[in-house]
Amino acid sequence: MKELPKAYEPKKHEDKIYKKWEDSGFFNPDVCIEKGITDKDAEAFSMVLPPPNVTGTLHMGHAAMLAIEDTMVRYHRMKGERTLWVPGTDHAAIATEAKVEGILIKEGMPKPKEELGREAFLDRVNQFAQESHDTIVNQAKKMGTSLDWSREAYTLDNVRNKVVKQVFKRMYDDGLIYRGYRVINWSVKGQSTCSDDELVHVERPAKMYYFKYNKDFPITIATTRPETKLGDTAVAVHPEGKYKKYIGQEFEVENVGQNGHVLKIKIIGDDHVDEELGTGALGVTPAHSMVDFEMYQKQKALDNDIGMIQVIGEDGNMTASAGSEYAGKTVKEAREKFVEYLKEQDLLEREEDIVQSAGTSERFKDVVEPLPKTQWFVNVNKKFVLEKSQIDGIADGAEVTLKELMQTVVRNKQINILPERFDKTYFSWIDNLRDWCISRQIWFGHRIPVWYKGEEIHCGVDAPLQSGGQAEGEGWTQDPDTLDTWFSSGMWTFSTLLNKEIKKGESLQDWLARSEDFQNFHPTQVLETGYDIIFFWVARMILMTTYTLGTIPFETVYFHGLVRDEKGRKMSKSLGNIINPLDMIEKYGTDATRLSLIIGTSPGQDMKLSEEKVEGLRNFANKLWNISRFMLMNIDDVRVDVELPEPITDKDKFLVQWLNHIVFDIGKLIDEFKLSAASDILKNFTWSVLADDYLEYSKVEKNQQLFNYILNTILKLWHPFMPFVTEAIWQEMYGDESFLLVQKWPKVDLELKGNEKKINEYRSFWIIDALYKHINMQKSFYKVSSVKRIDIIVYLLDIKNIEDIVKRNIEIIRSRAKLGEINIEIVNYDKFKNKLIGPSVAGSIIVEFDLSGAIDKDAEKSRIEKEIDHIKPYVLAQTKKLSNAGFVDNAPVAVVDAEKKKLAEAVEKLEALEKQLGSL
RNA sequence: GAAUCUAUAGCUCAGUUGGUUAGAGCGCUACAUUGACAUUGUAGAGGUCAGAAGUUCGAAUCUUCUUAGAUUCACCA
Numbered sequence: 001m002k003e004l005p006k007a008y009e010p011k012k013h014e015d016k017i018y019k020k021w022e023d024s025g026f027f028n029p030d031v032c033i034e035k036g037i038t039d040k041d042a043e044a045f046s047m048v049l050p051p052p053n054v055t056g057t058l059h060m061g062h063a064a065m066l067a068i069e070d071t072m073v074r075y076h077r078m079k080g081e082r083t084l085w086v087p088g089t090d091h092a093a094i095a096t097e098a099k100v101e102g103i104l105i106k107e108g109m110p111k112p113k114e115e116l117g118r119e120a121f122l123d124r125v126n127q128f129a130q131e132s133h134d135t136i137v138n139q140a141k142k143m144g145t146s147l148d149w150s151r152e153a154y155t156l157d158n159v160r161n162k163v164v165k166q167v168f169k170r171m172y173d174d175g176l177i178y179r180g181y182r183v184i185n186w187s188v189k190g191q192s193t194c195s196d197d198e199l200v201h202v203e204r205p206a207k208m209y210y211f212k213y214n215k216d217f218p219i220t221i222a223t224t225r226p227e228t229k230l231g232d233t234a235v236a237v238h239p240e241g242k243y244k245k246y247i248g249q250e251f252e253v254e255n256v257g258q259n260g261h262v263l264k265i266k267i268i269g270d271d272h273v274d275e276e277l278g279t280g281a282l283g284v285t286p287a288h289s290m291v292d293f294e295m296y297q298k299q300k301a302l303d304n305d306i307g308m309i310q311v312i313g314e315d316g317n318m319t320a321s322a323g324s325e326y327a328g329k330t331v332k333e334a335r336e337k338f339v340e341y342l343k344e345q346d347l348l349e350r351e352e353d354i355v356q357s358a359g360t361s362e363r364f365k366d367v368v369e370p371l372p373k374t375q376w377f378v379n380v381n382k383k384f385v386l387e388k389s390q391i392d393g394i395a396d397g398a399e400v401t402l403k404e405l406m407q408t409v410v411r412n413k414q415i416n417i418l419p420e421r422f423d424k425t426y427f428s429w430i431d432n433l434r435d436w437c438i439s440r441q442i443w444f445g446h447r448i449p450v451w452y453k454g455e456e457i458h459c460g461v462d463a464p465l466q467s468g469g470q471a472e473g474e475g476w477t478q479d480p481d482t483l484d485t486w487f488s489s490g491m492w493t494f495s496t497l498l499n500k501e502i503k504k505g506e507s508l509q510d511w512l513a514r515s516e517d518f519q520n521f522h523p524t525q526v527l528e529t530g531y532d533i534i535f536f537w538v539a540r541m542i543l544m545t546t547y548t549l550g551t552i553p554f555e556t557v558y559f560h561g562l563v564r565d566e567k568g569r570k571m572s573k574s575l576g577n578i579i580n581p582l583d584m585i586e587k588y589g590t591d592a593t594r595l596s597l598i599i600g601t602s603p604g605q606d607m608k609l610s611e612e613k614v615e616g617l618r619n620f621a622n623k624l625w626n627i628s629r630f631m632l633m634n635i636d637d638v639r640v641d642v643e644l645p646e647p648i649t650d651k652d653k654f655l656v657q658w659l660n661h662i663v664f665d666i667g668k669l670i671d672e673f674k675l676s677a678a679s680d681i682l683k684n685f686t687w688s689v690l691a692d693d694y695l696e697y698s699k700v701e702k703n704q705q706l707f708n709y710i711l712n713t714i715l716k717l718w719h720p721f722m723p724f725v726t727e728a729i730w731q732e733m734y735g736d737e738s739f740l741l742v743q744k745w746p747k748v749d750l751e752l753k754g755n756e757k758k759i760n761e762y763r764s765f766w767i768i769d770a771l772y773k774h775i776n777m778q779k780s781f782y783k784v785s786s787v788k789r790i791d792i793i794v795y796l797l798d799i800k801n802i803e804d805i806v807k808r809n810i811e812i813i814r815s816r817a818k819l820g821e822i823n824i825e826i827v828n829y830d831k832f833k834n835k836l837i838g839p840s841v842a843g844s845i846i847v848e849f850d851l852s853g854a855i856d857k858d859a860e861k862s863r864i865e866k867e868i869d870h871i872k873p874y875v876l877a878q879t880k881k882l883s884n885a886g887f888v889d890n891a892p893v894a895v896v897d898a899e900k901k902k903l904a905e906a907v908e909k910l911e912a913l914e915k916q917l918g919s920l
Numbered sequence: 921g922a923a924u925c926u927a928u929a930g931c932u933c934a935g936u937u938g939g940u941u942a943g944a945g946c947g948c949u950a951c952a953u954u955g956a957c958a959u960u961g962u963a964g965a966g967g968u969c970a971g972a973a974g975u976u977c978g979a980a981u982c983u984u985c986u987u988a989g990a991u992u993c994a995c996c997a
Contacts, residue, residue, distance in 0.1 A: 222997045278997035356996050421924065425992070600933055608932065612946065619959040630956030780963045786952055874941050886977030895939050
């Protein structure tokens with residue numbers, strides 16, 4: 001017999017247990033195989049951790065992700081699968097660089113990059129990344145994550161760098177990566193490009209100006225950005241619209257915005273122009289608008305070069321091309337000056353207040369300036385040959401585009417997205433996808449593996465060699481830019497599984513071939529992440545993996561919702577509503593924190609979290625502890641491998657069939673990714689069925705071996721959700737050489753599951769439970785102290801065959817309901833004529849209480865009346881339903897029978913109640 | 921402008937392919953409590969399932985519309 005302390009104190013156990021788990025090596029599938037815990041031929045289950053930013057700290061979003069993933073991983077490990085969960089961190093290029101730059105500036109270095117130079121600056125960033133890396137890793141451990149730390153990866157380490165370069169080169173050779181002069185999103189503040197997906201649209205008030213370039217120009221245009229009009233080269237009108245006649249004409253427009261600024265404006269036709277909007281004509285500024293640039297390209301393809309004038313520079317100021325009066329002015333100053341000029345010249349027809357949404361850089365927060373620049377792009381529409389394909393519907397050597405690859409694997413369900421509705425989001429994103437700008441003008445990241453020497457370009461994994469074979473060839477300089485961070489994270493599922501030993505000159509194919517982890521664990525089974533990075537990351541992984549390997553990166557994508565506060569608002573510093581997971585862990589324990597992020601949530605649906613919820617689950621963890629404490633006090637000798645004994649008593653049979661059912665359901669639900677439902681059902685079973693009912697009944701009569709079996713099973717079932725408290729109990733029971741972490745998941749007794757007759761027999765205890773609850777309720781209703789041992793007579797109506805079971809369990813009832821004498825009589829209903837009795841139990845048992853005149857007649861009367869009011873309409877409705885030919889003819893027989901039965905029971909009950917009322 | 925999601929008890933949510941007299945937890949009310957657990961137990965009050973129309977023998981569940989809220993994408997001349 002063991003005795004646990006009275007309450008579970010998470011802090012006393014969690015860190016100690018985590019350390020034991022880590023030391024055991026069981027997070028590593030190789031160790032599990034070596035120690036004979038996992039069969040080497042067992043099915044694989046692998047997952048990568050969406051790498052948190054190195055400079056980040058744990059927030060509720062991470063906590064939810066870690067809780068959900070760890071629950072899946074632990075379940076599969078216990079099922080005996082070769083289970084691998086790979087950890088890692090993301091260098092988060094711009095975010096990290098900007099953070100370190102900010103720190104250095106604060107420390108009194110106004111221009112860190114200039115002052116330190118590339119190498120020294122990067123040293124500082126790397127140093128910072130290393131330090132904060134440990135923070136996030138330790139926080140992940142606090143969550144109880146069973147990640148295999150021996151395989152930890154980093155998006156910017158040597159292995160990842162090598163594979164990034166290899167893939168870049170292959171895409172370059174396939175013509176999918178190209179260098180082009182195009183309009184990109186430029187962050188003046190960050191002095192870098194950003195991709196379309198990194199823009200956040202912000203609503204802000206603006207003014208729309210309607211004007212003509214000059215008095216002689218025939219068409220009025222409208223714009224919110226007059227200053228860019230200094231760089232207009234065309235006016236676009238609808239090809240069939242009111243300005244049709246001007247199409248093809250060219251105007252030399254003088255004095256635009258200032259004396260002497262001449263613009264050549266061609267009138268072009270374009271479908272994009274909407275006659276109803278603005279003036280029905282728009283000034284085309286190819287250098288400072290994506291849409292205008294596309295028109296420019298379209299015209300060029302038609303051999304009609306309309307030209308391009310860049311009037312805003314990378315510093316955010318007007319260029320010399322804007323004219324001498326504007327050059328060097330800020331955009332704002334230029335706009336004011338231009339509008340002033342229009343007014344003076346009487347060219348401004350009207351201005352209008354509007355709300356416009358402006359694209360801002362997610363990282364730098366400033367409004368981006370579209371401008372033309374030579375950058376590296378991934379062409380998503382170009383055909384290439386996919387040599388080897390394991391994608392359904394695409395053969396080896398087929399010609400495809402990246403877009404097609406991304407579409408195919410989701411459409412053919414090789415990749416399943418949960419919840420399914422994100423399919424639509426995914427497809428519509430791909431439909432509108434433009435070429436992906438991958439070069440960034442920052443230093444922290446994978447440097448573009450391209451070297452220039454005059455007009456020559458060299459793309460390769462290594463720098464171009466001189467003929468002598470020394471290092472970097474003379475005269476060659478590497479492109480200074482680095483790659484978009486998502487370019488490297490796009491390879492995360494396979495780049496983390498590569499053999500860490502790098503061989504110079506080796507092809508990716510050979511490298512993959514000698515990477516055991518890759519052979520064993522790719523594709524991964526599940527990718528679990530927030531839906532906010534579906535485009536950034538999920539889509540890019542699909543792109544990179546299908547391209548590089550001709551296969552999928554993962555089979556299922558599971559999106560969790562965003563964690564919001566109890567009012568459904570986003571958690572933010574300014575609102576002061578942030579719930580810090582580490583505070584919750586400190587206060588209520590990791591298990592409660594984890595479960596609060598799983599129970600009551602569903603995929604893709606934002607979840608509201610309150611401290612009260614975590615608190616409630618802390619209570620549950622303690623309940624589980626005390627359930628175990630109680631059971632252990634009643635077991636002389638606990639055994640890990642205890643067998644399920646053949647249940648003898650009615651209550652044991654009842655519990656056994658229910659437990660069997662639960663084991664089946666939990667497994668099924670987890671397999672279907674319904675973690676919330678699984679934990680909810682399990683919690684309900686544990687608290688009300690096991691603790692409140694079964695264990696209470698067991699105080700009268702115990703079965704040690706069954707206790708042992710139930711306890712083992714319940715701890716196993718809970719382990720994936722609440723790893724610490726369950727492991728703590730387990731090790732109290734079996735010593736710290738035994739790990740619940742790697743115990744075998746409980747099995748469903750299929751013989752019992754399939755045997756309906758046996759199940760019915762095992763369930764028959766329900767009538768005893770109902771009888772007990774009925775007695776309890778009556779005592780409560782009549783305000784009889786629950787401990788007062790009153791006498792009762794139990795009348796069994798001789799219509800149901802329940803005599804045996806009631807007699808067998810009479811002691812259980814007496815003891816639990818705290819009764820005195822119980823007499824059992826088998827009677828006919830007539831016995832109750834003109835008598836005051838309570839309602840029946842299931843229409844077959846009537847209980848008479850000896851209250852020695854304690855009954856309040858009025859109270860009883862109103863109670864019965866209330867019950868009659870409740871049941872009467874039901875009987876009427878039910879009768880009507882059953883006399884409706886439409887129902888009886890159309891509904892399935894089983895349904896009709898069930899309804900008939902329900903009616904019969906209700907009628908019986910109603911009659912009894914009416915009789916009682918009459919006797920009052 | 922387009923798409924998607926949400927609307928069920930005071931609060932947070934369940935409600936499986938349409939067959940419920942619509943459930944749980946928290947909160948509230950009353951009572952109980954000396955060895956598993958006050959981080960507890962028992963009982964109770966509380967809902968015309970956002971609104972309207974339709975399909976059906978039957979709708980919280982399916983369809984359409986309306987209202988409110990949220991998110992994403994696009995446009996922004």
